[in-house]
Structures are given as C-alpha cells and as structure tokens.
Amino acid sequence: MLEKWKNLEQKKKIMAIVAAAVLIVVVVAVGIAVTGKSKSNVKHVSSKKTETCPIDFDEWKQQNEEVYAYIEVPDTDISYPVLQREGDAEYYANHQIDGTEGLPGVIYTEPINSQDFSDNNTILYGHNMKNGTMFHTLHKFEDEKFFKKDREFYVYTPEHRFTYKVFAAACIDDEHLMVKYNFSTKEGNMNFITDLQKIENSYSHYKEGTEITGDTKLCTLFTCMPAGMENNRYIVVGYLTDTLDYEKK
Numbered sequence: 001m002l003e004k005w006k007n008l009e010q011k012k013k014i015m016a017i018v019a020a021a022v023l024i025v026v027v028v029a030v031g032i033a034v035t036g037k038s039k040s041n042v043k044h045v046s047s048k049k050t051e052t053c054p055i056d057f058d059e060w061k062q063q064n065e066e067v068y069a070y071i072e073v074p075d076t077d078i079s080y081p082v083l084q085r086e087g088d089a090e091y092y093a094n095h096q097i098d099g100t101e102g103l104p105g106v107i108y109t110e111p112i113n114s115q116d117f118s119d120n121n122t123i124l125y126g127h128n129m130k131n132g133t134m135f136h137t138l139h140k141f142e143d144e145k146f147f148k149k150d151r152e153f154y155v156y157t158p159e160h161r162f163t164y165k166v167f168a169a170a171c172i173d174d175e176h177l178m179v180k181y182n183f184s185t186k187e188g189n190m191n192f193i194t195d196l197q198k199i200e201n202s203y204s205h206y207k208e209g210t211e212i213t214g215d216t217k218l219c220t221l222f223t224c225m226p227a228g229m230e231n232n233r234y235i236v237v238g239y240l241t242d243t244l245d246y247e248k249k
C-alpha cells in the first residue's frame with residue numbers, strides 16, 4: 001500500500017512538472033504572437049513631417065529654367081510659377097514665361113530677394129490684369145469680410161512649402177518698398193509693420209493683435225490698383241507660420 005502511494009505521488013509530481021512546462025510553452029508562444037502582432041501594427045510617427053512636393057518643377061523648368069518657386073492663394077485664382085531674372089529686376093514685368101515680350105508677364109521677384117525665402121520680406125510682383133489673371137484677384141482682400149477670415153497662402157520650392165498667414169492688405173503709394181524700407185534690418189521690418197497699421201482707407205485692413213517682431217519672416221504680394229489710381233499699389237502681406245520640408249526625389 002505504501003509502495004502504491006509512493007508511485008502515485010511520483011506520478012502526480014511528474015504530471016505537475018509536465019503541466020508547468022506546457023504552460024510555460026503556451027505563455028511564451030502567446031507572448032511571441034502578441035508581440036509580433038503589435039510590432040506589425042505600430043505606426044511610427046515622425047516629429048518632422050515630410051511629403052513629396054506637389055509642384056512638378058522639372059516640367060516648369062522645361063518651359064523656363066528661371067522658374068524657382070510657385071505661389072498659391074486659396075479662394076482666389078492665383079496659382080502660378082514664380083521667376084527671377086538675374087541682373088534685370090523688371091524683366092518679367094513685361095515678358096512671358098517663354099520669353100515673349102508683352103503682358104501679362106509672370107509672377108516674379110527681383111534679384112534683391114534671395115530665392116530661398118530667407119529674407120525678412122520677400123516681395124512677389126504680378127500685374128492686375130482685367131481678365132482676372134495674374135494678381136488681379138488679390139483685390140478680393142479689399143472686402144473686409146473676406147479679409148477677416150483666417151487666410152493663408154503658400155509658396156512652394158522644390159525643397160519646402162512655406163505657409164504665410166495674411167495679416168494686412170493695403171492700398172499704398174507707388175514708392176518702391178525695397179527703397180523705402182531697409183528690410184535687411186529688424187528696424188526696417190518694424191517700420192514697415194508700423195506704417196501698415198497707420199493706413200486708413202476703404203481698401204486697407206490690418207489684423208490687430210498680430211504678434212510681429214523684427215525677426216518675423218514676411219512675404220508681400222504686390223500688384224497695381226485699377227485705372228485711375230496709377231500712383232497707387234495694392235499689397236497683401238503674410239507672416240511665415242510653417243515650413244514643411246519635402247522629401248528629396
């Protein structure tokens with residue numbers, strides 16, 4: 001009887017050991033399966049967003065090598081390449097993208113501005129064409145209701161997308177802004193901002209409370225006023241809020 005009891009106890013011990021071993025194997029297997037599943041579902045979010053540039057600059061450069069940026073202003077008809085002619089500030093005021101002389105010209109910057117939008121104020125020029133092209137629809141910002149909405153515009157280069165928030169739109173005199181203000185200095189930047197705040201006419205608006213400093217990067221869209229106001233110009237000004245880096249092709 002004692003012998004049978006001993007054999008029974010040994011069998012119980014062996015069964016317990018086997019059960020424990022099986023349990024360990026099952027736990028490990030489940031753990032591996034769960035871990036593997038978790039890894040397959042993990043989405044790695046980069047703190048630095050990257051996208052592919054939506055503008056086909058290769059195609060634009062086939063038309064003209066001097067295309068270096070692209071401008072889009074939502075809720076207007078403005079969506080154009082931006083060009084710059086080294087050594088001739090006003091060349092594109094009277095030349096097409098294919099080099100043909102005459103209006104409507106193109107959207108352009110002067111060589112005084114760098115092409116990487118690192119200047120304190122980059123000024124983009126475009127004609128106010130009666131047929132609605134070029135910078136004609138900038139004049140929608142004369143409407144205070146249109147202006148007061150959170151308006152942004154975008155400038156694309158092959159490397160970046162720059163987002164600018166509109167904070168001012170104004171009818172100004174025809175003095176050259178780059179001559180009137182020294183934008184290479186913080187003081188020049190702030191003088192420009194201060195003067196914008198002082199303008200009072202039915203065409204002009206300014207968003208009070210906008211936090212601008214001498215280091216704030218600006219982009220100014222510049223065009224003409226309608227016939228009869230040849231000594232005036234119209235500008236829409238935005239400050240840089242975001243720079244998105246594009247993936248290199």
